[in-house]
Amino acid sequence: MTTPHDVPASQFIERLAKYLKENIEQVQPPAWAAVSKTGSHTEKPPQNPDWWYIRAASVLRKVYVHGPIGLEKLRSDYGGRKGFTVKPNHASKAGGSNLRKVLQQLETAGIIQINRPKGRVMSPKGRKMMQEVSQDLQKEIVKVTPELKKYQGE
Numbered sequence: 241m242t243t244p245h246d247v248p249a250s251q252f253i254e255r256l257a258k259y260l261k262e263n264i265e266q267v268q269p270p271a272w273a274a275v276s277k278t279g280s281h282t283e284k285p286p287q288n289p290d291w292w293y294i295r296a297a298s299v300l301r302k303v304y305v306h307g308p309i310g311l312e313k314l315r316s317d318y319g320g321r322k323g324f325t326v327k328p329n330h331a332s333k334a335g336g337s338n339l340r341k342v343l344q345q346l347e348t349a350g351i352i353q354i355n356r357p358k359g360r361v362m363s364p365k366g367r368k369m370m371q372e373v374s375q376d377l378q379k380e381i382v383k384v385t386p387e388l389k390k391y392q393g394e
Contacts, residue, residue, distance in 0.1 A: 242375040255377050256297035266349040279334035281322040296342045310359035
């Protein structure tokens with residue numbers, strides 16, 4: 241069985257974002273998502289119109305790989321360097337609102353669940369969905385580059 245560990249993360253996140261946009265109606269960007277920044281360390285809002293789905297897919301992969309994981313850990317993971325002046329840069333956490341809303345939407349969809357007091361973990365439905373998406377991506381990768389088939393044990 242292919243898991244998200246077995247496929248490249250960037251391709252998996254793109255594929256999962258497309259899957260979330262087309263199949264999970266609970267994951268929708270709120271009205272304020274078009275004009276909000278992702279944290280105080282960024283100067284502008286994201287330019288990609290589908291950034292909400294990409295962030296949701298990325299958060300979902302982080303919960304799968306590193307779970308149980310909490311909001312503060314996600315904020316520090318998505319944070320960056322803040323310093324738009326002559327002064328030295330300092331670390332800054334990402335904004336919590338968009339991450340919290342993404343987590344809440346994924347919970348309503350039944351993909352993740354809360355494991356108090358440790359954080360969020362994958363639900364069985366979410367784990368199955370992630371494995372199906374990664375398996376489809378793995379098949380496509382092998383179709384494009386057949387020499388990778390011998391590394392899969394097939």
